[in-house]
Amino acid sequence: MCTTMTHEAAATPADDLTPGQQAFSEHIFRTINGGAASLMIAIGHRTGLWDALNDGERVTSVSLAAKAQLDERYVREWLAAMATARIVEYAPESGEYWLPADHAVFLGKDAALGDMSGMFQFISVLGNVESRIVDCFRTGGGVPYEAYDRFHECMAQESDVTVVEALEDHILPLMPGLTDRLEQGIAVADIGCGSGRALNRLAALYPNSRFTGYDLCEDTVHLARSEAEELGLTNVAFVQQDATLLDGEDLFDLIFTFDAVHDQAQPAEVLGHIRRLVKDDGIYLMQDIDAATKVQDNFDNPLGTFVYTISCMHCMTVSLAQGGVGLGAAWGAELAEQMLGEAGFGDVSLHRLPHDMMNLYFVCRP
Numbered sequence: 001m002c003t004t005m006t007h008e009a010a011a012t013p014a015d016d017l018t019p020g021q022q023a024f025s026e027h028i029f030r031t032i033n034g035g036a037a038s039l040m041i042a043i044g045h046r047t048g049l050w051d052a053l054n055d056g057e058r059v060t061s062v063s064l065a066a067k068a069q070l071d072e073r074y075v076r077e078w079l080a081a082m083a084t085a086r087i088v089e090y091a092p093e094s095g096e097y098w099l100p101a102d103h104a105v106f107l108g109k110d111a112a113l114g115d116m117s118g119m120f121q122f123i124s125v126l127g128n129v130e131s132r133i134v135d136c137f138r139t140g141g142g143v144p145y146e147a148y149d150r151f152h153e154c155m156a157q158e159s160d161v162t163v164v165e166a167l168e169d170h171i172l173p174l175m176p177g178l179t180d181r182l183e184q185g186i187a188v189a190d191i192g193c194g195s196g197r198a199l200n201r202l203a204a205l206y207p208n209s210r211f212t213g214y215d216l217c218e219d220t221v222h223l224a225r226s227e228a229e230e231l232g233l234t235n236v237a238f239v240q241q242d243a244t245l246l247d248g249e250d251l252f253d254l255i256f257t258f259d260a261v262h263d264q265a266q267p268a269e270v271l272g273h274i275r276r277l278v279k280d281d282g283i284y285l286m287q288d289i290d291a292a293t294k295v296q297d298n299f300d301n302p303l304g305t306f307v308y309t310i311s312c313m314h315c316m317t318v319s320l321a322q323g324g325v326g327l328g329a330a331w332g333a334e335l336a337e338q339m340l341g342e343a344g345f346g347d348v349s350l351h352r353l354p355h356d357m358m359n360l361y362f363v364c365r366p
C-alpha cells in the first residue's frame with residue numbers, strides 16, 4: 001500500500017492545546033528554526049554562497065555548487081534549509097532556487113543595503129564557549145577574550161560594514177567641520193581599536209593627521225600593524241594597552257570608540273581617561289549598542305534578544321574575566337548618557353544612522 005504523507009500541521013498535539021499554548025508552541029518552533037537558520041546563514045557567508053546567489057540568478061544545487069566551488073551534497077542540504085527558512089525561493093517543478101531581489105539587498109558582499117550575513121557568525125562563535133559560560137553560571141567569573149575562536153575576525157568583518165565603509169558618508173558628517181580639520185592635520189585615537197581597520201582607512205584618507213590605536217589584545221594589534229604596513233601608512237601607530245591604565249600625556253583632537261566601551265573591565269574609568277585625553281575643544285565619538293537601560297524598554301528592539309545574548313556570552317563575561325564590572329552590551333542609552341556626563345562630557349548628542357541598526361552614535365564634547 002502506498003501512503004502519501006504531508007506536513008500541513010506540525011507534529012504537536014495541536015488539538016489538545018489552548019489558544020495560548022498553541023501560539024507559544026508556534027513561537028518556540030519559530031525560535032529554534034531561527035537559531036538553526038542562523039548557523040546556516042553564517043555558513044553561507046563563510047563559503048561564499050550568498051555572494052554566488054546575490055545576482056538573483058536561478059540555480060540548482062549542482063550549478064550553485066559549481067559556481068561556488070563547493071561540494072554539491074552540502075550545498076543541496078543548505079539550499080533546503082534556506083528554502084524552508086523562506087530566505088531563498090524554490091520551484092519544485094524545475095528544482096531551481098533563487099534569492100529574491102528584496103532579500104539580496106541584505107545578503108552577499110554586493111548587498112546594496114549592507115551584507116548582514118557576517119553578523120550571524122557571532123551565533124556560532126558564542127556557541128563555541130557555551131560550556132565555559134555554563135560553568136560561569138555556576139561559579140561566577142568570566143570567559144576571557146582569548147577563549148573566543150574567530151571573534152576578532154568576525155568583529156573586523158562587522159566593523160567593515162558598520163564603520164569602515166560608513167566613515168565618509170555617515171559617521172564623519174555627524175561632526176560638522178571635522179573633515180577640514182582632518183585634512184589640515186589633527187591627532188586622533190581609537191580606543192579598543194580591534195584589528196584597526198577603521199583607523200587604517202582614516203590614516204589613508206587623511207595623511208596630514210596622526211592616528212593612534214589602542215587595544216588590549218596582542219593579536220589584533222599585530223593584525224592592525226600588518227595592515228598599516230601593507231598599505232604603506234606612516235601616520236598610524238597601534239599600541240597594546242589596557243585602556244583601564246591609559247596614562248599617556250599626549251592629548252587628542254578626536255577620540256573614537258567603536259563598540260568598545262560596554263565590554264571594558266572598568267568602563268567608567270576608561271571614559272574618565274578619554275575625557276582627560278581629549279582636548280577641551282576636541283570631540284569624542286562613541287559608537288555603542290542601541291539598547292535601552294531597562295529590560296522592558298527593549299521588548300520592541302528588533303535585536304533585543306541578540307543583544308542580551310551576546311552580552312551574557314561575550315561582552316559581560318569578558319569584562320568579568322578581567323575582574324571588571326560586567327556592564328553588559330545592553331547598558332542602554334540612558335545609562336550611557338549618565339556615565340558620559342559623570343566623566344565630564346557636558347555636551348552629548350545622540351544619533352542613529354541608517355546603515356547601522358545595531359548601534360547608537362554619541363557625539364561628545366567637554
Ligand SMILES: C[S@@+](CC[C@H](N)C(=O)[O-])C[C@H]1O[C@@H](n2cnc3c(N)ncnc32)[C@H](O)[C@@H]1O
Nearest residue numbers: 155159192193194215216217242243258259260
Ligand atoms: C567589540 S570589540 C570592538 C573592536 C573594534 N573597535 C571594532 O569595531 O571592530 C572590543 C575591543 O575592545 C578591546 N578591549 C576590551 N577590553 C579592553 C581593555 N581593557 N583595554 C583595551 N582594549 C580592550 C578588545 O580587545 C576588542 O578589540
